[in-house]
Amino acid sequence: MPAPSNRLETIFIDPHPGPRSAELFERARRVFPDGTTRVTIERDPTPCYAAGGEGAYFLDVDGASYLDLNANFTTLIHGHGFAPVASVVERQLHSGTCFANPTEAEIALGTLLCERVPQLERIRFVNTGTEAVMFAIKAARAFTGRSAIATIEGAYHGAYDWVEVTQASTPDNWGPADAPEPVPCYRGMPTSVLEEAVVLRFNDADGAVGLLKANAERLAAVVIDPMPSRAGLVAPEPAFVSALQETARALGILIISDEVLSFRLGYRGSASRYGLEPDLFTLGKIIGGGFPIGAVGGRTEIMSVFDTSRGRPLLPQGGTFSANPISMIAGLAAMEALDQAAFERLEALGDKLRTGLEMAARRADAPFSITGAASLFRIHPKPTPPRDFREAYCSPAEARTMKMMSRFFRCNGIILPDGAAACLSTPMGEAEIAEIVHVFEAFLATRGGREGEAL
The missing domain is CATH 3.90.1150.10 (Aspartate Aminotransferase, domain 1)
Incomplete structure (x- = not known):
């Protein structure tokens, strides 16, 4: 066309x-x-x-x-109707679209991603970017034993309450520059969500350090898109990245790099591009080849909260269509072409x-x-x-x-x-x-x- x-x-x-x-x-x-x-x-x-x-x-x-x-x-x-994806999906349609069993394709896609991205040692597949962010936050809570979450003002991370708290921010309600206000995203959002949310301004190194220190005992993680789309598609300044990372690490606060959108910024993703070393990642969009997908991954130690080998895990995670073979083979074909x-x-x-x-x-x-x-x-x-x-x-x-x-x-x-x-x-x-x-x-x-x- x-x-x-x-x-x-x-x-x-x-x-x-x-x-x-x-x-x-x-x-x-x-x-x-x-x-x-x-x-x-x-x-x-x-x-x-x-x-x-x-x-x-x-x-x-x-x-x-x-x-x-x-x-x-x-x-x-890869645009519309990408032939390598269409070909493998057509074949898979005749073999089955979903099972209650794992498939070889999920291992192949997971291996490709873990080999490509630094700090991505273990991975789990879900159905959407929202799910990926939700389970990354839950994993951070399960690992740290803390409940509060810090996010970047104006950034979009899907439809999980704790990361929606600045999606409705405007000059009328966003609060002072040095202490941005958590703002309800929808009518009826529980006030407890706002109490467990800390809002940081992007590229404000001093402000971020101060807020992280002031809330260290209750913060499980900082969720950051290295180049937040709705917040301006602005590049992170090196001083902001280093200050955020050093402070979070010193305080035992995990860093979640939300790359559902920004993973397309480079062969190894956006965190690697900007010198960020996250504890957890969330992926989606391009890794599914045009089919529904999400993924949460990161350091082995943290991802062990999903481990069921010794009984009930610290964090149960399932999903009827998680790691379905259509998304897995489509994602694999798309990512193999993205050399x-x-x-x-x-x-x-x-x-x-x-x-x-x-x-x-x-x-x-x-x-x-x-x-x-x-x-x-x-x-x-x-x-x-x-x-x-x-x-x-x-x-x-x-x-x-x-x-x-x-x-x-x-x-x-x-x-x-x-x-x-x-x-x-x-x-x-x-x-x-x-x-x-x-x-x-x-x-x-x-x-x-x-x-x-x-x-």
Whole structure:
């Protein structure tokens, strides 16, 4: 499904959904609370319904093709319909999709991951990133005997109460800079959850050290995404990483590196990229080859809390579809194709794209900046790249600009996530990079791109 040959020469604005997507959304509203089954589905005002995909592009039900920079929230690092995955999955479908018994495929995928990632000595498979984070936190509690958890302000770690406490943070409720407030994510969240949550600001080394020391006796772990997507897709500063790690280690607080999304930042993951040596990891998305998956792993000593060889473990963990053969073989095929050369190529494309976007903003004298690394990038409606969630937080005017930009990209054949990480995939090449930069330049030339006003 290649890009149309005249795509780079055609800039148009048509924000209305296709008739088939509109029809499907009307049907969906009769069975789902808001017409969708995921809060993350973007609508403007109607979701764009997918009919299929090939490589870097997906086709909607109205026949339009789009360059996909969402890739199911960064999951599809090989794009749509990746042949090695499709081939092994087709064969497995005829042999069985799930069993109450282990399979050889789970050993193969687990071995690949443990051999590739430093500090990842033992691993357990689950079904989602949320499950992986949940069991990592439970493992930290079981190992340390403590219950409280520290998280990074604004970071996303799934739908487990103790890591949701800053997902609703705004300037109205996030509290002082040196002591961020835990904020309820939903109505009815138990107050006890807030009492067991400590919130740290990303890249604030002194603040993190102070809060960890003040809460050391009750903290089981710090959960950190080395490059938190929703908190700005900002790189960690070396001083912050070293301060966090040294303090946590001295106080007996475990470090959980949540790489469900950021594992795609390098051949050995994001912790290795930024010099972090975690006690536990959480993985997901790209390790499943496009199928549901999650994993929790880490040091042998800590992972022993799952050990059933001597009876009931300190932490029981199961799951009907955990380590199912479809996800295992798909993940293995995807990860085997992600060799060092594949990551280096993606990084080179990402560097070229980020540079191109930055230069476009500079030439237009437009107040935009770019963050990210490797195959991830994010455009900010701010002249200076943010260092943390508070700096990345969009004002109402900035949020309108981002919505307009996302709409502009979609209307010109590119799916650009609104307010989250965008990603590249292995089927992309120089033509796709040029296309993205070209559409961004066209957006900057509009009134909306220059002033943040409605198109």
